Amino acid sequence: MSITLPLENLRVRGFTEEEYSEPELVEAWGLIWDIINLLTNRQFYPADLTLNLDGLGTSEIFLPVEIISITSVSEPTFDSLVEGTDYVIYNDKESPRIVMLNDVVFPKGNQNVTIVGRFGYVDDKSTTEQPPRPLIEVAKRLMPIAFENILEDGDRDVEISGSKRNIRRESTDRWSYTKFDRGGIENQLLEDSLMNAILLKYYKGTDIVFGDFV
Numbered sequence: 001m002s003i004t005l006p007l008e009n010l011r012v013r014g015f016t017e018e019e020y021s022e023p024e025l026v027e028a029w030g031l032i033w034d035i036i037n038l039l040t041n042r043q044f045y046p047a048d049l050t051l052n053l054d055g056l057g058t059s060e061i062f063l064p065v066e067i068i069s070i071t072s073v074s075e076p077t078f079d080s081l082v083e084g085t086d087y088v089i090y091n092d093k094e095s096p097r098i099v100m101l102n103d104v105v106f107p108k109g110n111q112n113v114t115i116v117g118r119f120g121y122v123d124d125k126s127t128t129e130q131p132p133r134p135l136i137e138v139a140k141r142l143m144p145i146a147f148e149n150i151l152e153d154g155d156r157d158v159e160i161s162g163s164k165r166n167i168r169r170e171s172t173d174r175w176s177y178t179k180f181d182r183g184g185i186e187n188q189l190l191e192d193s194l195m196n197a198i199l200l201k202y203y204k205g206t207d208i209v210f211g212d213f214v
Contacts, residue, residue, distance in 0.1 A: 003045060004130060005029045006140065013140065020147075028146035032139045033131075041204045042066070044131040046120040053113045055106035060099040061113055067091045068129065070117040073098055077107055093121060094204070121202070134198045141195060 043065050073081045090097050122129045
């Protein structure tokens with residue numbers, strides 16, 4: 001995972017060095033981006049991947065993840081393919097695809113088209129392949145949830161924002177505790193209109209999967 005941890009910014013926001021070690025923050029940061037990926041149905045981690053996709057007998061093939069760069073496109077019945085001569089890349093974040101030129105089509109087959117490249121949804125203005133800045137802000141705001149809920153550390157003093165009904169408290173004759181309700185994460189996100197709007201902005205439906213429509 002190569003999404004930069006905003007360590008100094010988190011320290012200013014209350015994640016002090018005395019209470020939160022850097023490895024703990026790295027772990028929580030990764031968990032938060034896993035959640036954002038699931039909520040938006042996208043991949044914000046830049047990664048070098050080899051995609052094996054089904055040819056559909058058409059000139060275009062849709063990719064299941066956003067394109068950063070393409071190293072090669074191949075199919076067993078093709079000779080070496082050259083970008084710009086044999087195919088073009090459409091780096092549309094909503095429907096990333098590769099289109100063959102000269103009336104050539106991708107032969108029908110089961111995972112017969114191999115695409116090697118670097119993939120992920122990154123900010124086009126970023127020089128370090130980072131996610132869009134609004135999502136980075138969302139991730140920062142979700143960090144307390146990672147500690148109070150996912151990592152189950154109740155000794156932290158970073159305040160959780162959101163509805164108080166997601167907090168469960170109980171006292172007995174020996175001890176008392178405060179626990180964030182695991183089932184309340186979704187409700188809390190939905191009650192924060194700004195975070196909800198940002199997540200919706202980057203949400204991708206599931207109408208395009210591995211180059212075919214469902």
